[in-house]
Amino acid sequence: MKRRMILLVSGQPMANLLAALDPALDVGEVHLIVSGDMHAEGRGDWLAQVLEGRGIGCHWHSVSEVFQPDQTRSLVSTLLAASPERFIVNLTGGTKPMALGAYRAAIDSGVRDILYLEQEAGRMRWLEGNRPPVQATAALRITEVLTAHGFKSTPGTSPSDPALAFARHLGAHLEGGLLDAWNRLMFAVERACAKGTAWKPAPVGVALAQSPSPAAAPYNPQDLGALLTEACRRHYCAFAGDTLTIGRAEDHAFLAGGWFELLVWHTLQDISDRAGLHEVVLNLEVRDGAGAANEIDIAAMHGRNLCVLECKTVRLAGRDTGEKAANILYKLEHLLRLGGLGTRLFLVSRQRLEGPIRKRFEAERIGLVDGVGPERLPDALARALEAA
Numbered sequence: 321m322k323r324r325m326i327l328l329v330s331g332q333p334m335a336n337l338l339a340a341l342d343p344a345l346d347v348g349e350v351h352l353i354v355s356g357d358m359h360a361e362g363r364g365d366w367l368a369q370v371l372e373g374r375g376i377g378c379h380w381h382s383v384s385e386v387f388q389p390d391q392t393r394s395l396v397s398t399l400l401a402a403s404p405e406r407f408i409v410n411l412t413g414g415t416k417p418m419a420l421g422a423y424r425a426a427i428d429s430g431v432r433d434i435l436y437l438e439q440e441a442g443r444m445r446w447l448e449g450n451r452p453p454v455q456a457t458a459a460l461r462i463t464e465v466l467t468a469h470g471f472k473s474t475p476g477t478s479p480s481d482p483a484l485a486f487a488r489h490l491g492a493h494l495e496g497g498l499l500d501a502w503n504r505l506m507f508a509v510e511r512a513c514a515k516g517t518a519w520k521p522a523p524v525g526v527a528l529a530q531s532p533s534p535a536a537a538p539y540n541p542q543d544l545g546a547l548l549t550e551a552c553r554r555h556y557c558a559f560a561g562d563t564l565t566i567g568r569a570e571d572h573a574f575l576a577g578g579w580f581e582l583l584v585w586h587t588l589q590d591i592s593d594r595a596g597l598h599e600v601v602l603n604l605e606v607r608d609g610a611g612a613a614n615e616i617d618i619a620a621m622h623g624r625n626l627c628v629l630e631c632k633t634v635r636l637a638g639r640d641t642g643e644k645a646a647n648i649l650y651k652l653e654h655l656l657r658l659g660g661l662g663t664r665l666f667l668v669s670r671q672r673l674e675g676p677i678r679k680r681f682e683a684e685r686i687g688l689v690d691g692v693g694p695e696r697l698p699d700a701l702a703r704a705l706e707a708a
């Protein structure tokens with residue numbers, strides 16, 4: 321017979337979900353106890369969407385006095401009166417007085433299965449009886465984590481085999497001065513063609529790949545021409561003589577860095593078993609309740625934690641690519657709220673981060689995978705995930 325669970329809803333829904341969806345507990349019905357404010361914010365609704373999507377029935381109960389245990393105690397006692405042996409009481413969420421009231425009610429009713437979930441460690445601790453803690457084993461999908469925190473998401477289209485092949489080709493050749501030149505050229509194309517939200521193709525001189533700085537890393541213009549010729553052959557651009565034209569914004573997005581996102585995504589797919597990943601999604605669009613959208617380069621589930629990876633190929637200290645470290649930091653910090661306390665942030669940079677810029681990312685506890693080529697990328701990603 322399926323078990324029933326009482327949940328105290330709080331601002332961190334993962335502890336509620338991990339227990340309710342744990343296969344060993346076999347929960348088929350959930351009673352959500354929520355404050356009026358949280359119900360108005362929709363937090364309980366978000367939880368119910370995930371639970372009902374897994375076939376678990378949900379029932380609502382509201383309390384107005386969240387800092388007085390007696391109201392919660394009375395409500396939980398009423399719920400337990402019929403068949404206390406079928407219930408599991410999860411004390412992880414809610415306020416401390418709510419948890420105290422629920423605990424007293426459970427003890428009074430003779431309930432033995434009273435638990436508290438340590439979210440960081442993913443352990444369920446039984447508060448009655450001399451029982452050892454149990455590791456939570458529920459596997460959540462990315463969309464479920466986002467839904468539970470009030471976000472809607474739309475995955476990007478699946479990449480094609482030819483796109484992956486070209487991403488590998490670019491990854492094998494773009495490094496050092498040639499990568500810098502490529503990025504300068506793509507930035508020049510963006511400035512010439514991006515007009516607000518519209519893309520208006522315009523020819524751009526390949527000479528704009530050159531840097532006026534004498535300190536710029538050298539590159540061979542013939543190597544740049546060979547890569548542009550290959551991009552033209554694959555219909556990403558038109559390249560003739562000393563002029564480059566990119567006709568579509570999506571083609572520019574791929575050439576300007578999307579190729580690296582695809583390479584990182586495919587590498588994560590390859591190492592998913594040994595790295596403990598059970599889902600990896602490329603170019604995920606996420607919208608909050610107000611409709612504001614963000615695009616995540618790569619999202620992955622690492623155990624019970626949502627991982628957000630931002631991928632960059634430009635030098636963050638460079639003045640000729642339009643990219644600033646502060647903008648990336650702001651975006652990543654903003655994305656922390658997507659998965660609550662379990663969210664892990666990473667910057668995967670084709671370029672090595674140095675000096676103050678590196679220290680800024682490290683100070684914010686953002687995992688860094690930087691300055692590695694395709695051969696070393698699998699091990700570097702696996703180490704970063706393990707350390708997170």
